[in-house]
Amino acid sequence: MIIVLFGKPGAGKGTQAPLLAHELDVPTLATGDVLRAALRAGTRLGLEAKGCMERGELVPDSVILGIVGEELCQPQYARGVILDGVVRTVPQAEGLDAMLAGHRRRVDAVLAFDIDNDEIVRRLSGRTVCENCQTPYTGRAVGSVCDKCGGALMRRKDDEPDAIRTRLRVYDEQTAPVLAWYREHGGKVVVVDAVGEVADVTARALAALDSR
Numbered sequence: 001m002i003i004v005l006f007g008k009p010g011a012g013k014g015t016q017a018p019l020l021a022h023e024l025d026v027p028t029l030a031t032g033d034v035l036r037a038a039l040r041a042g043t044r045l046g047l048e049a050k051g052c053m054e055r056g057e058l059v060p061d062s063v064i065l066g067i068v069g070e071e072l073c074q075p076q077y078a079r080g081v082i083l084d085g086v087v088r089t090v091p092q093a094e095g096l097d098a099m100l101a102g103h104r105r106r107v108d109a110v111l112a113f114d115i116d117n118d119e120i121v122r123r124l125s126g127r128t129v130c131e132n133c134q135t136p137y138t139g140r141a142v143g144s145v146c147d148k149c150g151g152a153l154m155r156r157k158d159d160e161p162d163a164i165r166t167r168l169r170v171y172d173e174q175t176a177p178v179l180a181w182y183r184e185h186g187g188k189v190v191v192v193d194a195v196g197e198v199a200d201v202t203a204r205a206l207a208a209l210d211s212r
């Protein structure tokens with residue numbers, strides 16, 4: 001089973017990916033990880049990617065997908081894989097489809113973790129961090145006192161409501177066309193409500209993947 005994973009920032013994709021992988025007994029594969037591995041191993045495509053990066057250029061989709069494709073030939077992916085961050089644009093979705101077809105495989109499901117934007121802003125802006133020892137807190141007001149060192153709690157710039165709304169807008173602009181592309185091309189697109197306990201969200205995702 002090949003699953004392409006999407007998640008709004010703050011929807012808990014990073015938490016859910018390994019839990020789903022465990023339940024489905026398949027590994028996860030993230031572009032950044034395989035790219036770094038290919039650079040370290042100095043494969044032909046790895047060297048090509050390295051050249052682009054040294055010239056300050058974006059690594060082309062064809063090179064990234066080639067590296068992902070080589071990785072997917074490893075035996076641990078024979079039963080399936082959860083692809084995390086591999087597809088962000090429509091050309092990447094098309095490229096992945098073509099690459100998988102070359103291996104006689106296909107995407108079985110596209111899973112997106114979704115939450116109401118206001119809930120995400122509420123969640124993320126409720127995070128603070130000690131300006132002194134960097135201990136993270138949730139549900140503590142900015143300016144309250146760190147339990148560990150007595151330092152003041154502050155909010156990271158990334159967690160300011162305006163910054164969160166910008167990230168959500170970027171996600172929507174990027175992701176909506178990709179989900180639409182998969183729907184148009186007969187893919188199974190599952191949008192899972194990511195509000196609630198972690199285990200409940202995992203169960204919801206598994207149930208949604210099961211239903212056809």
Ligand SMILES: [Zn+2]
Nearest residue numbers: 130133146149
């Ligand atoms: Zn502290």
